[in-house]
Amino acid sequence: MHIQSIPMSVVHEGVGSSNNYAYLVHDDETKDAVIIDPANPPEVIPVLNDKQSSLNLTAIMNTHHHWDHAGGNTKILAALPKPVPVIAGKDSEGVTKTPSHGSKFNIGKNIQVTALHTPCHTQDSICWFFEDQSSDERVVFTGDTLFHGGCGKFFEGNGEEMEKALNQVLAALPDDTKVFPGHEYTKSNVKFLKKVAGDNKAVQALEKFADENQETQGKFTIKQEKEHNVFMQTKSEEMKKVTGETEPSKVMAKLRELKNAG
Numbered sequence: 058m059h060i061q062s063i064p065m066s067v068v069h070e071g072v073g074s075s076n077n078y079a080y081l082v083h084d085d086e087t088k089d090a091v092i093i094d095p096a097n098p099p100e101v102i103p104v105l106n107d108k109q110s111s112l113n114l115t116a117i118m119n120t121h122h123h124w125d126h127a128g129g130n131t132k133i134l135a136a137l138p139k140p141v142p143v144i145a146g147k148d149s150e151g152v153t154k155t156p157s158h159g160s161k162f163n164i165g166k167n168i169q170v171t172a173l174h175t176p177c178h179t180q181d182s183i184c185w186f187f188e189d190q191s192s193d194e195r196v197v198f199t200g201d202t203l204f205h206g207g208c209g210k211f212f213e214g215n216g217e218e219m220e221k222a223l224n225q226v227l228a229a230l231p232d233d234t235k236v237f238p239g240h241e242y243t244k245s246n247v248k249f250l251k252k253v254a255g256d257n258k259a260v261q262a263l264e265k266f267a268d269e270n271q272e273t274q275g276k277f278t279i280k281q282e283k284e285h286n287v288f289m290q291t292k293s294e295e296m297k298k299v300t301g302e303t304e305p306s307k308v309m310a311k312l313r314e315l316k317n318a319g
């Protein structure tokens with residue numbers, strides 16, 4: 058499995074961010090490929106054109122419907138030599154297929170994809186778990202649900218839903234699964250982690266890495282997120298103490314409130 062990150066600046070009428078990622082993923086053997094969250098066509102189309110003779114694009118995929126993830130679908134489709142399905146949650150622009158939670162499909166010969174529904178940031182959020190059977194490699198594209206050292210805002214959900222998304226669904230993935238989030242937020246997430254878990258050695262290691270590297274996507278695994286990401290530690294005594302709550306979903310909600318407050 059080969060993953061090419063495409064950093065994007067998705068700004069519309071002065072609103073947006075300059076730290077989004079699209080991901081072009083292909084099966085090494087068949088060259089079948091998908092593009093995930095290609096929100097800014099002017100930055101994505103040149104990459105797709107460049108790869109047109111070497112890769113076979115089979116789908117556009119989205120992690121959720123927000124315009125800085127799914128807002129480029131129609132323009133990307135119009136620029137392709139042949140139509141491809143849009144595989145995404147129900148509210149994405151131009152969506153043609155929404156796999157149910159736990160359902161699987163293949164990309165080329167070796168990549169098996171599992172849809173993991175993780176409603177909370179949006180109700181249509183889906184994390185995509187990719188396993189390459191030939192290289193024994195596992196990755197998960199988490200959109201705005203899980204970031205390195207953080208999680209997305211609860212725009213359409215609550216603490217109970219994010220607790221389930223992070224600490225049941227994503228936490229159940231194999232330890233060595235590499236995490237590819239939808240934004241480069243690691244540095245700002247570290248600031249919050251230091252406030253609530255400053256003594257944690259894994260947080261200090263994450264800070265060092267983020268200070269030394271502009272791009273951190275795919276550099277940490279599910280196992281490491283459990284070690285440095287307080288949103289994956291809602292059952293710990295430390296986070297109960299920090300939040301004054303005992304129920305994991307309430308610990309989660311309180312942590313998000315604290316982070317929102319800055």
Ligand SMILES: [Zn+2]
Binds near residue numbers: 201
């Ligand atoms: Zn979003």
